[in-house]
Amino acid sequence: MSFPDPTETFRQEARELLDQLESGLLDLEQNPANDDLINSTFRALHTIKGSGAMFGFTAVAAFVHEFETAFDQVRKGQSPATPALIAVALDAKDHIHELIQDPDASPSGGEAILVALRNVLGNTDVPNPVLTKPSERLREPDTASTASEALWRIRFRLPADSLVYGTNPVLLLEEIRALGPCTVVALTDTLPPLDIIDPEVPYIGWQVDIEHEDPRSAIDDVFLFLKEGMELSVEPLADATAPAAETEVEIAPAATTEVPAPAPLVPMHKPEPKAVAEKAAEKDPAVAASSSMRVDAERLDELMDRVGELVIAQARLTQIANMSSDANLKTIAEELERLSSGLRDTTMGIRMVPIGTLFSRFRRLVHDLSRDLGKDIEFITSGEDTELDKTMIERLADPLVHLIRNSVDHGLESAERRLAAGKPAKGTVRLSAVYAGAEVAISVTDDGAGLNAERIRAKAEEAGLLAPDAKIPDAELWQMIFAPGFSTAKEVTSLSGRGVGMDVVKRTIEGLRGSIDVTTSPGQGSTMTLRLPLTLAIIDGMLVRVGNGRYTIPLAAVEECVELPEGIEANARGRNFLDIRGSLVPFLRMREVFGTKAPLEPHQKVVIVSSGEGRVGLVVDQIIGNNQTVIKQLSKLHSSIKSFSGATILGDGTVALILDTAHLVAFGQSYVDQGRAA
Incomplete structure (x- = not known):
């Protein structure tokens, strides 16, 4: 072991x-x-x-x-x-x-x-x-003292298990000696014969006569983690020349003598630092309430893989049970499904981490940028309790650093320009996280000057990303800032200007099956919103059929299911809308999107899905049902296919592709816009 x-x-x-x-x-x-x-x-x-x-x-x-x-x-x-x-x-x-x-x-x-x-x-x-x-600081201190200092006597004996937990009495005495001139005496009255001494038991007590105004609060700090189980007294001495007990042996070194440093502890006797935290927890209830056990991330990943395999096996058993007339088999399958579902939720809960653990890292970043750029900045965070998969949080650190640096460097104006524009001199950067259906939306907002559409268009045309006469909506224009090498900075600084960073941000977010939305208001500021799935492991999915193919839609993105009304033309480009309780929702015929050649089936269904503020209807041939979906990443050969975010293995061993609802919602809106323009 x-x-x-x-x-x-x-x-x-x-x-x-x-x-x-x-x-x-x-x-x-x-x-x-x-x-x-x-x-x-x-x-x-x-x-x-x-x-x-x-x-x-x-x-x-x-x-x-x-x-x-x-x-x-x-x-x-x-x-x-x-x-x-x-x-x-x-x-x-x-x-x-x-x-x-x-x-x-x-x-x-x-x-x-x-x-x-x-x-x-x-x-x-x-x-x-x-x-x-340590020995360099153990030399005899200066015996001079101020008139306000008095003589105090400190007597202490360490807890019986203190040496086992790595406590070094010499270091404790060193801290006391740093408080002022003192005399240290060992108390050997409880020292047993040599043949029965246990080297892990602190038999020797200590008496320190120290000149100090009032050392009690400082002594409390010295023994912060040792007070439970130890003997400690701190009392003033009326007679500064009071002798020590006869059983005491003075060990105070001369002014030119050094006390040798203690030998290092043998590694096998070193307790884990968590023992120190446990002692602190006894003093602080808040520490006790947050006690936890450290587990390697690799073990959690392995556990999640095992749970994923269990979910696939359970789905296969359920399918076999449904085809059987054996009531006992069906009962066992239902019980296993309930247990595997609970195990899945528990395992995923272990992997979920409050995003506040990530947000706290950026306070120092904004603090240092404020100092380096000479900008007075208020950094506000919200939604720290929002939970996200630990793997995703680790991969979000660098993208958020780039976005925050851009907001501070490019977005916020100098104090003089802000005052001239009628704004407060202090700029504001907000970092927030909220749940949005099946996603978490993480936003970086500043109250700066906003994006300059003319400068972005000019730079895009110069780089060949946009034709001079091209007309595109603002949302697409803002996405130009994520192109490799794209930068509107007039000069290169230590922080920005080389066009490196924002393209990495987009690639990282897309690698997490997420998307980036950009909104801006001239003179008021900009908001970059990252939309990410809650987890990369196991989700609840809705299994649907389009032609002969089966696909999974993340259940958390599904709002409702309706039947496609009769009489709607199959190629009604630009008029692909459904009236859902007074709201017009565009819809996509998945047979057309996937190029399905199978004959058109009657009574088609529409699955209404959402992503952020957008909604779209997905027309399918059949809704098969809900299932637990183990997400398997697609290979690099299929990375260019944007309609799918992964694949899953069904109970019969076949593969079903998982639809990327965020991409389909955006595609549905552009599809309708193209139809209107035709």
Whole structure:
């Protein structure tokens, strides 16, 4: 049996903590007086430091320790959380990420960050060097103290399982010594004979006499994850010369002596960082409520594949049962269908992830773009609870980065131009997600100048994408911006101007069986809307027949089914409309679309499907019924066929193509427009 690499587990959880740290810093910039944000940011730093030291990331622990010491001034109200401080803190977060990803590379810049931090805080409390050895920070501190400091005695004994979970007493003492001049004494009164000592039990207690104004809140932070099960007392001493108990042995080093760093822990004794989170959960109910178990994405993909095969086998069993007169067989088939349906829904639910996990990444992007471009930008998100397949969320990151960068760089005007146009100086970029039938619509909206139709047309004509006399609707003109190499920027910058990016966006979205809609209003702004299916794995489908072929329509896109009225001409181009409760809905005869040669059948049915705001009727010969559809991707040889989004295997082993409703809705509208023009 193989065990997960504990250092890789630490990296995964550290990434989550760094994301939490970044989010907290960005929130703090908007609300610098919020104590909850300051404390949560400090806790994230403290957890990264403790876990880093536990798993041998000494450079991470050293850097975060120095940074945490400086940030503690903000927590105590001694320094404000200014934008300059947040900017340095974000740089520090990036440096921590580099140290964690490649601890052997020794990324440069740590000293400069701490120097910048010292300059921002306006004092010299932040150390200049970035120490990499714990022993370098264990030297005897300066014994000078201010008149306001008093003598305090701290006594503690660690929980019995603390060493098993990777707690290092030397690092804890180091944090206490950083608070001020102190004397550290070991309490050996409970130390058993050598022959019965258990190396995993912390027999030694500690007494620290420290000069400090009031160390109690700082001590609470030192033992943040250890308070349960430990003995701890912090009391002021009236007599500064009070001696230690006779059983205590002083171990405070001389001013020129270094305490050697502890030997690294054996990997098999290293607990997973989740143990640290569990201890934090005991203190914070919100953490406990969000507890979860980490599972590799590959295992979820494998599970989904198995469920897909089960669904196909269940469909075959159901078909055989329907042809049999055996009541027991039919009962078993119905029970298996119910169980497989529930298993499918549960498995898909595991794969569904709130899109807010993706949206949170872009706050830093907009923050940095605002600083680099000198534009004051408000970034608003909504619909973070909308869920989407994890695979799709991972592939959406790059397209959304391109769209947001374009909105900020091209869409939003400078503050001077906005004021001259009667707009507020601060621009707005909105990122939203909503359910739209069988799809999720993700929109990037800005309140900038909007798309310039004349400039886009001129560039399209110059590139040979559009004939000079061609008349096309605005919706098609806006799609020109997704052509390879297309750019209307007057100059090339570090952000844009080379025409690379938007074509990649379109290819990626189409690869996810999605589409992009563009709307714009001159002087008011633009909206890019990505329409994506909820999942790429298993869907409920409606099986229909056209001629001798069978096709599947995603059931979530189906609004209703009606019978095609008699008397409608087979080739009524431009007049292919049905009156559906007062609304005219265009319809497509799928026999014509697929070139079916079979004789026309009476009593044809119309399946009304929708995509976004559009609707179209699909005329079919027969509606067979509903079934669970396992989506199989088409090969690259069939990628140019836009009417189909995939294929599925039916219960009898034959293949049915899955109709791409978004493409058919768009095709139906253009089909009607062409008929009108004929």
